[in-house]
Amino acid sequence: MDQNEKDSAAVKSVLEDIEIMNDADSLPIRQDPIIEKLLKKLPDDIADSYTDKQLQGFRIALGDRTWARHFVDNRGTISFPFIRWRFFYVFLLGKNKRAFTRREKHASMLMFVGLVLSFIVISMLMGLFTIYILKSALGIDLMEGSSLGIWDWFKDLF
Numbered sequence: 001m002d003q004n005e006k007d008s009a010a011v012k013s014v015l016e017d018i019e020i021m022n023d024a025d026s027l028p029i030r031q032d033p034i035i036e037k038l039l040k041k042l043p044d045d046i047a048d049s050y051t052d053k054q055l056q057g058f059r060i061a062l063g064d065r066t067w068a069r070h071f072v073d074n075r076g077t078i079s080f081p082f083i084r085w086r087f088f089y090v091f092l093l094g095k096n097k098r099a100f101t102r103r104e105k106h107a108s109m110l111m112f113v114g115l116v117l118s119f120i121v122i123s124m125l126m127g128l129f130t131i132y133i134l135k136s137a138l139g140i141d142l143m144e145g146s147s148l149g150i151w152d153w154f155k156d157l158f
Contacts, residue, residue: 029055034062070094 029035029052038058039047050058072093079086100108129150135142136151
């Protein structure tokens, strides 16, 4: 398939989307929230110059840019006293519906391996700590006259 056939297929797809939007029982295109937001940012003479068909084309092109609902969607701003700037934060958590790139797959695998190794190391350290505390509580000395001092620290806590 050459480039002209691809372009004509893309145009045909957009025209089909416009026809579907025309047939749908929805708000007039100028009352669509995304189109309203777009038109408010433009000067009135330019905003009024667009036809409904052009606005429907914009709506189709911008339609994929709307955010889906997330399991956790926390957004806000933080301002500090005596600083003119305000900072924003976004915390989103939900199922990833995008296809991963090769680089993202590699980074995801490395992150998973790192988390598993961290879990194993932390579990082993906690296990060794627990065994050491139990050994010390039972009064078992493996090497006479030497101590790490952890048992004394632990007794002082309680």
